[in-house]
Amino acid sequence: MTALPLKRLDDVAALDLPGFDTEAARAAEARQMTLTKPPASLGRLEDLAAFMAGWRGVAQPRIDKAQALVFAGNHGICARGVNPFPQEVTAQMVANFKAGGAAINQLCRVAGADLEVVALELDLPTADFTAGPAMTEAETLEAMATGAAAVDTGADILLLGEMGIGNSTVAAALALGAFGGNAQGWVGRGTGSDADGMSLKARVIAEGVALHDGLSAMGKLAALGGREQAAICGAVLAARMARIPVMLDGFICSASVAPLFAARPEALDHCLIAHRSAEPGHRQLAEKMGKAPLLDLGMALGEGSGAALALTVLRGALACHNGMATFAEAGVAGA
Template identity: 70%
Template sequence: MSNMPFELSALADLISLPARLPQGDPQAAEAARARQNALTKPPGSLGRLEALATFMAAWHGTDRPVINKAQALVFAGNHGICAQGVNPYPQDVTAQMVANFEAGGAAINQLCRANGADLSVVALDLDRPTGDFTEGPAMSEAETLAAMNRGAAAVDPGADVLILGEMGIGNSTIAAALAAAIFGGDVARWVGPGTGADAEGLKRKVDVIERGLARHDGLKGNAPALLAALGGREQAAICGAVLAARAACIPVILDGFICTAAVAPLHGASPALLDHCLAGHVSAEPGHRLLLEAMGKEPVLSFDMRLGEGSGAALALGILRAALECHNGMATFGEAGVSEA
C-alpha cells in the first residue's frame, strides 16, 4: 500500500482501514532500543529522546532512522458556523493569513526554516464556507471525501516526517465540537478562547456547540459521520493527510488543539489509525490537554503556545532531529573504548 496514492472512497471505510494500513516494525524498534542501551550513557538517561528515536525506527523500518526530508502542510478553510458570531474576526482573515504564509511572514515560516521543514499551504475553497452545523451538516459525504483526498494528495511520499497545521477563522469552535462529539462530557470543558473570545464569546461558543450536538445527536458513536456533520474542510484534509502518511509509513507530528481535534474522528473510528502520530506540544487552549489524555498521547513540548499554523509541531521537529542526532551520532561503549559497568 505504501507505493500507491492514498484515496478514500467512502467514510464508512475508516472503520476497517487499520487492518489494511502498515504497522510499525517491532524488530526495528527493538534494534533501536538495543543501540540506545549500547551508547556511551547510562541506560535511559536521555529520557524521551530515546523513546522518540525508537518510535522513528519503528515507522522507518530501520534501527538508524534519519530525517532527510521534513514536510510541513498547513490546510486552510472557512466555516459556516461563523454566522453564529463565534469569532471576533471576519472570515477574510483566513485568506489574508494564507497570503502571509505564502509570503513567508508567519510564525510557521520561521519555525519551519529554523528546524528544516519544507512548508506548503493548501487553501480549501475559502470562498465557499462549510454549512452552519446548527442548521444542518457542515459538509456532505462527497465534500468531506473531496477534502480528505486533497489532504492525502498533498503528502509527499518521499518525506521522512510530516508536520500538520491549520488556519481557519472559527475553527476553535469546530475543534471543540468535534472533541465533545467524539469524547463526550460537558461542552464547556472543551471550549477555550481561540483567537481571543471574552466571557460572552465563550458562552456563545458553548451554546452554539450544544445546539449543534443536539441537532446531530443521531450520529453519536459514528465518528466518520460526525466529521462531515461538524467538521471543516481543513479538518477533513488533515485526516486525509494523516492517513496518506500512514500508508507511506511516514511519522506525523500533530500541532495544537485544533489539529489534534481534527483527527479525533479517526481516533473515534479506530485509535490505531493514529499510532504513527506524535503530539508536538500541549497547547494553552484548555481542551488540548484533555484531548491528549483521551487519546493517550504525551506531548513532546509544553511551551504555552496556542497559535496553530503547525507552530508547535514545527518546534517539536527540532527535538525529534536532536533525538536522532544522538541516536545515530553517539559512539557505543565498544566504539569509544569505554568500559561498561
C-alpha cells in the same frame, strides 16, 4: 500522490494500514543500551528514536526530508458570531504564509522543514452545523483526498497545521462529538474570545453536537468539521500508508483527527502530538488519545508552529541515536 481507497467515510474502519515494525524498534532500543550514557538517561529522546525506527522500518532512522503542511478553510458556523475576527482573515493569513511572513515560516526555516500551504475553497465556507451538516459526505471525501494528495511520500516526517477563522469552535465540537463531556469543558479563547464569546461558543457547540448525535464517528467529521479538518485526516491516513510518522500541532490539529481516533484508535499510532496547547480542552484531548505532548510552552497559535518546534527535538533525538559513540567505539567501560 497518495489516493485513499475510500468510497464512503465509514470505509476508514476497513483500511489496510501498515503496522509498527517491532524488530526495527527493538534494534533501536538495543543500540540505545550500547551508547555512551546511562540507560534511559536521555528520557523521551530514546523513546522517540525507537518510535521513528518502528515506523520507518530501520534501526537508525534519519530525517533527510521533513514536510510541513498547513491546510486552510472557512466555516459556516461563523454566522453564529462565534469569532471576533472576519473570515477574510483566513485568506489574508494564507497570503502571509505564502509570502514568508508568519511564525510558521520562521520556525520551519529553523527546523529544516519544507512548508506548503493548501487553501481549501476559502470563498465557499462550510454550512452552519447548527442548521444541518457542515459538509456532505462527498465534500468531506474530496477534502480528505486533497489532504492525502498533498503528502510527499518521500518525506521522513510530516508536520501538520491549520488556519481557519472559527476553527477553534469546530475543534471543540469535534472533540465533544468524539469523547463526550460538556461543551464548556472543551471551549477556549481561540483567537481572542472574551467570557461572553466563550459562553456563546459553548452554547452553539452543544446545539450542533446534539443535532448530529447518533452519527458514526466519521459521519461527525462531515457534520461538524471543516475542509481543513478533513484534509488533515486524509493526510494522516496517507502518511500511514507510506509509513511516515506524523507530528500533529496543538488543539485544533489534534481535534481534527478525533473522528479517526473514535472510529479506529490505532489509525493514529504513527502520530505524535507536538505540544500541549494553552487551549484548555487540549489537555483532556491528549489524555483521551493516550498521547503525551512533547512540549508545553503555553502556545496557542496554530499554523503548525508547535509541530515545527517539536521537529527540532525529534532531530536532536535522532542525532544522539545515530551519532553518539558506543562504549566499544569510545573505549569506555560499559555497564
